[in-house]
Structures are given as C-alpha cells and as structure tokens.
Amino acid sequence: MFPNLDPLLHSELRLAVMSLLMSADEAEFPYIKEQTGATAGNLSVQIEKLSTAGYIEVEKTFKGKKPCTICRVTPTGLKAFENYVKTLKNYLEVGKK
Amino acid sequence: MFPNLDPLLHSELRLAVMSLLMSADEAEFPYIKEQTGATAGNLSVQIEKLSTAGYIEVEKTFKGKKPCTICRVTPTGLKAFENYVKTLKNYLEVGKK
DNA sequence: GTAAATAAGTTTATTTTATAAACCAAATTA
C-alpha cells in the first residue's frame, strides 16, 4: 500500500536539486543555490550526499580563476528520481483507484 | 520555483496516515498501524502531531471494553493535503513546463 | 483463580537528519 520512499530523495532540498538537474542537465553551485534559496552550507552537504549515492556527479573545475562546481544527474539518479515519483503517487492519488 | 513543502506532511508516515484517511474517511488506530506498517509508538507520535496541527481529529472511545482510537481528516487537513500535492508538483513535473 | 500472553496505546530515549553557523582560501575592489 505504502512502499518506502527513497529517503535520499524525500528531502525538500535534495529533491529540489534533483528536480533542477533533471530539467537543466547540468548546473553550477551558485545557480542551484540561487534557485533553491538554500544556504551554501546546507547545499554543500546535500550535494555531497547525492554525489555519494551516485545520483549526481560533481565536477570541480575553474571558471577563469574562480572555483566552479558543476553538477549533473547520473543515469542512476534519473532512475531513482523516476522511481521516487512513481512510489509517491501511491501516497498522493487518493481515491483515484 | 520551489515553494516550501509543508513539513508536517512531508514525512513518510504522516503522509501515509493522511492519504489513508483521505480515502477512508475514518479509521481506527490498529487499522492505520497495519496499513502503514508503522510501530505503535511511532504512529502514536505522528497522529498526535497531525492532531495538534488540526489536520485530523482523534476520537477516543471504547469498542466494547477495549479502547478505540478513531481518526478523521478535518477540512483544514484536507486543504493542507491538497496544497501539499499541488506544491509537490513543482518538484516532480520536470520538463513539463 | 491466577499466571501468561495479547491488545491498544503512551512516554521516553536514541538515532538520524536537516540546517545553520563558523570557517577557509583565493580573488576582487576600495
């Protein structure tokens, strides 16, 4: 009836990050920070978690002389996201079945 | 872009409880426990939170001689749930806009 | 009839998680 929701995705900020990356394909740290309204510290932690899980890949390069962190969703992350959405529907689609 | 998700509903167990009550109209504690697979303790805590928020109403009666806790969703809870679903769509409907 | 087990919860404690605050290094601006 209520299958488990992937705890890595069932988090407001991590879900927002994934959502952003799903449509943007790739995004830089400051952009994600701005779009989500998260603090840098919180964002850094959550990106690290998504990265550790293999849901996103994180590339640390330079933009001119400034550090630049680029994030991309991986195939694993894509699958996890889709699965999360499907699972969540069991909770949301009340009375539709 | 990513409006805040009602923290009271963005919780696996509480969401499951609400979801159940949305389609069942009213339900007894043991039934909710069985359907969600939650432990009694956890369920008790989460029901209390939903009740305090006014999302559900809890009636404590007796079934013969045994205590019987009945839960129902309130209009406030209904609205909150619907709003949560709407908000969540911003996170889930990637690339559909 | 009484001891053990079950039912229906609640309370308290522990663990996990999210968040914020503090910090760091380099670069830019005043």
Next chain:
DNA sequence: TAATTTGGTTTATAAAATAAACTTATTTAC
C-alpha cells in the same frame, strides 16, 4: 594593502523520526 566578495567546506546545533520501554486493561491457558 586592507576590506569585501565569491565559492565553497567543516563543524556544531536544532529538529525530527524512530524505536524501545512502559502502562493498563483483557483475554486465554492452565
């Protein structure tokens, strides 16, 4: 060259979820 900004990371704190322990009453088994 001192102060500020940018782009983060690390560490500490606050909040939340979860589980474990406990309570009270009730059957059920001996």
